[in-house]
Amino acid sequence: MFEHFSASENGERVRAEARDFIESYLKPLEAEHQIGFESEPSMDLLRQVWKASREAGLYGAQLPEQLGGRGLSVYDQCLLKEDVTASGAKLSAHVLGELGGPGRVGHLFHIATEGQMKSHLMPVVRAERTVCFALTEPEAGSDASRLTTRAVRDGDHYVLNGLKRFISGAPYADFAILMAVTDPDAGPRGVTAFLVDFDRPGVTVSADYTPISGKNVHADIRLEDVRIPATQVLGEEGQGFRLGMSRITVNRLLHCPTMTGLAMQSLDAAARYATRRQQFGQPIAGFQAIQHMLADMATDLHAARSMMLDVARRIDAGQDTREASAMSKLFCSEKAFNIADRAIQVHGGVGLMQGATVEWVFRMLRMYRIVTGTSEIQRNTIAKGYLKGYTAEGSQA
Known part of the structure; x- marks a missing residue:
């Protein structure tokens, strides 16, 4: 339990x-x-x-x-x-x-115009339209300075060209909050956010791959001379990357309950299978090796959930949890995946078959160690925050 x-x-x-x-x-x-x-x-x-x-x-x-x-x-x-x-x-x-609902837009209401609220954001809230967030490109993920999708001003419009890759929720979406470069010399400060409707001429949504999470979850967005009214700039020109990152601390944490929920499925499935599967005249749950795996899984899950909820309390209290949220995302993704891995071990060959809960959860949790900031990116954030408390000589400030 x-x-x-x-x-x-x-x-x-x-x-x-x-x-x-x-x-x-x-x-x-x-x-x-x-x-x-x-x-x-x-x-x-x-x-x-x-x-x-x-x-x-x-x-x-x-x-x-x-x-x-x-x-x-x-x-x-x-x-x-x-x-x-x-x-x-x-x-x-x-x-x-x-995958494309209100959670994607809730933090944007304070900067959206009245027209954008009416045409895009409120329809998402009412489940009438769906949205995805499009930042990643073939050569750009966490490094926004490598974005190549361009937006060039042309009167009352911008003309967009580029390719967004591996965009989660894109197959379900009606439009994207899409990041494009408006000033190539300004780095992240030259990135602008656009509301790009998928029914506009020149927009193509497709996928020539099947990710580990299965079909119809991720897709590419290709833009070929797509004309977007200037009224669909979200915020101001050059604020796109900052808008995209404005909720990163909370968003990192809010991925954690998905991971722990999947880990709970794995642990529950493993415990049920271990008490049912018979070997050498007894359920395999009677073997100490299986018991130790289940004990480690339960311990890791409790630790991950406790960390997640501690950070959540601190966010609700208004505290700065930049490093703590990164720790939670790192710890939950790594430990949840370990739980899924052990669950397959408990199941043996049965756990390797498509259709088994533990096999599907394993694939999903492997994905979470990469998406929304890899484990390495989280470690960078944690280390930078931790080292701020030390002088160059290595003595504590």
Whole structure:
């Protein structure tokens, strides 16, 4: 059994509603449409899920109440996201709009114009439109100075050319918050954010690859002489990278409950299998080697969840958690993957087969050690923050 952590009264209410929605609506819908780990659900089905979740008060629950959300703290959000992921529902990522919903735009309302709110952001909140964040390129990921997608001013428009690569949520999206260079000599300060609608001439969304997470999750966005009205610049020219990074501390943390939720699935599956699988006249859970693996998995999971929730409390208290959020993302991604790896070991050959929960979770958790900032990038952030407390001579300041 997993250690129980309680949310606020409001948070517990939303958690209960989410569990009921998944059990009474989402899982029966998946069974009806035979949705498995490798399924590619239709857009009509996904829009049905988004709208149903919105009506249930879950899609966008992380937003403030004035924007139609539930006013959850970061701590409450972590527990809610963990619950939804740990449920094992194949479409769980769509319940809270993780792949293209309100979580992608909630931090932009303070800089969006009234027209942008009406045309792009509020339709996302209402589950009428979906969005992705497009920064990564074939030769540029964490290093924004290497971006080559260009945006050139032409009267009341900008003309965009370039290629965005491996963009999560792009297959589901109606538009992108897309980063392009407007001043090639200014480095990150020369990057501007644009609202790019995918139905504009010159925009192509496609994928010539199948990532480890499966089909229809990531795609490329190609821009060929795409004309974007200047009214669709998000914020001011040159502020794009800063806007993209403005929520990085919170976003790093908010990926952690997805990882711990997946790890919970792995540990639960491993424990169930170990008590059922018979070898040499007894369940393999009776063997000390298996018991030690399960004990290590449970210990790592508890440590990861405890770190995540400690950082969440500190964010809610208004503290600077730049390094702590990076630590949590690093620790949760590494430990959750180790849990998934041991879960496959407990299952033996059965765990290597596609269709097995532990095999799918293993692939997903391997991805999280790279996406949204690699483990190495997190270590850079942690080390730089830690070393600020020391002088050049190595003595503590």
